[in-house]
Amino acid sequence: MPDDKLRISQSLEKMAREQGFAAVGIAPAALAPVTAQRLHDWLAGGQHGDMIWMESRADQRSSPENLWPEVRSVIMLGMSYAPAQDPFALADIPDHGRISVYAQGKDYHDVVKRALKRTARWLVDEADCAVKVFVDTAPVMEKPLAEAAGLGWQGKHTNLVSQEHGSWLFLGAIYTTLELEASPSGRDRCGSCSACQTICPTNAFPAPYKLDAQACISYLTIESKGPIPHKYRAAMGNHIYGCDDCLAVCPWNKFAQTAAANKAFLPRAELTAPALADLLAMDDAAFRKIFSGSPIKRSGRNRMVRNCLIAAGNSADPALLPAVIALLDDETAIVRGAAIWALQQLDLEQFTQEKNRRVEDEKNPDVAAEWQALELSGSATR
Structure with a gap:
């Protein structure tokens, strides 16, 4: 009825x-x-x-x-x-990692x-x-x-x-199984706005309303299991889990009330601005402790450390060198490979020294290829 x-x-x-x-x-x-x-x-x-x-x-x-x-x-x-903090707040603080708003709470x-x-x-x-x-x-x-x-x-x-x-x-x-009257459907109100398209660091939108997930930083940092493709590494900046850039620039956000957000999603202080040096030092037990109750826990320590190494390579911060060099000995290939790239970006002379010491002993072909690649983003010491 x-x-x-x-x-x-x-x-x-x-x-x-x-x-x-x-x-x-x-x-x-x-x-x-x-x-x-x-x-x-x-x-x-x-x-x-x-x-x-x-x-x-x-x-x-x-x-x-x-x-x-x-x-x-x-x-x-x-x-x-809806976040209370600006999702771009850490964009110019390269020694800290940017975690997507949705993953900062429960x-x-x-x-x-x-x-x-x-x-x-x-x-x-x-x-x-x-x-x-x-x-x-x-x-x-x-x-x-x-x-x-x-x-x-x-x-x-x-x-x-x-x-x-x-x-x-x-x-x-x-x-x-209940038959209910359908609500009026939504209507596209994007108009001529292209803010979300132009902000994307990796140009993941081949056209409006179309996403190439393989180029999206959220996909690269969360879903991708292997090495981050070289062509996207510099563009990732200090994004270490997800990316809110296309969401955060949407003009309709001005109507969102942070008070409407569920209190369960209030950000945990340690996830709003995590220091890369701390995250690079994580073993599996530390990772599980830090990200307990967070969706980040699903991705595992290795992928998170891989992401943090890419951010370290983009940071131009020599203080991160000891942590990066220590990870050249990590048992996981994707971590070692990312550490090689980060070292190359931070200190080319140190990279060459480590390459001469290690390259012949590396058995993983992907990691060995990282030693052979010469790809400087502009941050390495020459």
């Missing part, structure tokens, strides 16, 4: 907001065919890089009905993590999923329906669904933009 659906929708929104969600909307269970085509074209172009899970379950991802045939409506919810997967489950449990009790909840770990196209549910629109940086919350929303989905 229409009145009953309206009552449930209104009560659902009230319940969701009580659980910390700042945005709520309802999408149809079927996405437009063009959405699936864009996904398949993106995958066919290989722009997903090492994210093989995007490819392996593409059909399920392309539409909610393909993942769960019983679904009749998709409830999309957004939780604000793991959003846990926080959002708990709130989703409480909201979904209420819906089951209220409407006697079946539900499934998803937060970024299943083949669900959260951003197109959020746009279809009226939470905002996919901007030129391919992330969701909200009139009320800017580019700072974590998304979660509740699939339900």
Whole structure:
């Protein structure tokens, strides 16, 4: 009955907001065919890089009905993590690492999923329906669904933009067998703005609304398992986990209220401006301790230290040399390789000395190739 659906929708929104969600909307269970085509074209172009899970379950991802045939409506919810600090504050402090805003607090997967489950449990009790909840770990196209549910629109940086919350929303989905009236869909309001395109350090946007993940600093620092490609190293600057540049310049952020952000996402002091010297000294136990409860823990110590070495190489800070040289003996190839590059950038004379001592004993071909490469960004001592 229409009145009953309206009552449930209104009560659902009230319940969701009580659980910390700042945005709520309802999408149809079927996405437009063009959405699936864009996904398949993106995958066919290989722009997903090492994210093989995007490819392996593409059909399920392309539409909610393909993942769960019983679904009749998709409830999309957004939780604000609008930062109180300027995401660019460390851009000119090269001996400290820049960590993406979303990763400076508690793991959003846990926080959002708990709130989703409480909201979904209420819906089951209220409407006697079946539900499934998803937060970024299943083949669900959260951003197109959020746009279809009226939470905002996919901007030129391919992330969701909200009139009320800017580019700072974590998304979660509740699939339900309950038939609810869909919300008016979002409308693109980017206009002629290209700020997110021009700010990208690695030119990861081949065109507006298209992202080459393999060139994106977030992908390179979080998802990529191997060495950072040489052509992106200097452009990474002191980004060591993720990158907020394209999000942070979005003009719609001026409407985002930091008070709307869930207190669980308040940044931990040690993650807002971590010193590279401290992070370079981490062993696995120290990494686990520092990043306990953080989404960063999933990437592991080796990738984080690799990232910090790239930042060290870009820092022009000779005080980091002892830590860099110590990592030339690391047991992990991607760490040794990044240490070689960092040393080359910081002190060419020291690099040559270490190369003469070590290159013949290096068994890993990727690491051996780093010794042979001569690639100076301008920071090395000549």
